[in-house]
Amino acid sequence: MKPVPTRTVVCALVFSGFVLLAARSQDVQTDLTTLRIEDLMNIDVTSASKKEQKLSRIPAAIFVITKEDIRRSGATDTPDLLRVAPGLDVAQGGPQISYIGGRLAWHYLRFSGSYW
Amino acid sequence: MSSGTRTGAQTTEEYRVEATFLFHFAQLVDWPPDTQKGADNSLFLCTIGDDPFQGALEETVASKVVGNRIIRVRHLEEPEDMQACQIVFIGKAQSKRIPMLLTILNNTPVLTVGETPDFLDAGGMIRFLVEENKVRFEINLNAAESARLKIGSRLLILAEHVVGEGHGK
Numbered sequence: 001m002k003p004v005p006t007r008t009v010v011c012a013l014v015f016s017g018f019v020l021l022a023a024r025s026q027d028v029q030t031d032l033t034t035l036r037i038e039d040l041m042n043i044d045v046t047s048a049s050k051k052e053q054k055l056s057r058i059p060a061a062i063f064v065i066t067k068e069d070i071r072r073s074g075a076t077d078t079p080d081l082l083r084v085a086p087g088l089d090v091a092q093g094g095p096q097i098s099y100i101g102g103r104l105a106w107h108y109l110r111f112s113g114s115y116w
Numbered sequence: 117m118s119s120g121t122r123t124g125a126q127t128t129e130e131y132r133v134e135a136t137f138l139f140h141f142a143q144l145v146d147w148p149p150d151t152q153k154g155a156d157n158s159l160f161l162c163t164i165g166d167d168p169f170q171g172a173l174e175e176t177v178a179s180k181v182v183g184n185r186i187i188r189v190r191h192l193e194e195p196e197d198m199q200a201c202q203i204v205f206i207g208k209a210q211s212k213r214i215p216m217l218l219t220i221l222n223n224t225p226v227l228t229v230g231e232t233p234d235f236l237d238a239g240g241m242i243r244f245l246v247e248e249n250k251v252r253f254e255i256n257l258n259a260a261e262s263a264r265l266k267i268g269s270r271l272l273i274l275a276e277h278v279v280g281e282g283h284g285k
Binding site: 032033035 | 128129130132133135136137139140144176177180246249250251252270271274
């Protein structure tokens, strides 16, 4: 049982924000490309969300994991630690791969050449 | 939301549907054979400026295959880079410089798609509009033909309005 290295934790903090941000912009939708163009023309659309939105302006949920949180969490690796963040699900897909998602989106994370 | 639901009453964001239309345009438009560049058989679908699709292009069409070409999405900063694309979407944020952008393309075989009211008058090829909450499009056949693009008949039939129809000799 190794303690969580500080660098990893910093990455985790940065990336947990990123993952939530990315997850927010996606909802689970039908793959529209499976529809014929004729069917596309019958889809009701909304333009509720303004276009040309800069990624940096899309509101994101941010949750900071503090040193104290880390100590109390008992986490031994970064995916474990990210479970602390609300709305962020972490599923273990093998010894080296974790699937991390906020809401319903799932993302691979990759740091410095290694998947985790 | 069950996986079987496809064309139910649910609404979808306009830009998501338009992203998918671009995928169909890629299938229903023919580019001149000499524009297939080198060994890299990519079909570049580009936007200019901030991404108007908020990532929906990457989510829906990137890496899809059309014929023998893989769709790749590019968000361009430099207008000159548009010449390397097969499809360019020019959103309303670009409205002030649309004439300038279209001049840069000047009959190069790039399908130009826009959404501003005067896009076709400015020389653009396809324009999206929303009517009664449905995405529609109109086509400037003259502009497409000048750039040696062949717009498939299925697109012409579905178009709300075609400029230059019947002018072919």
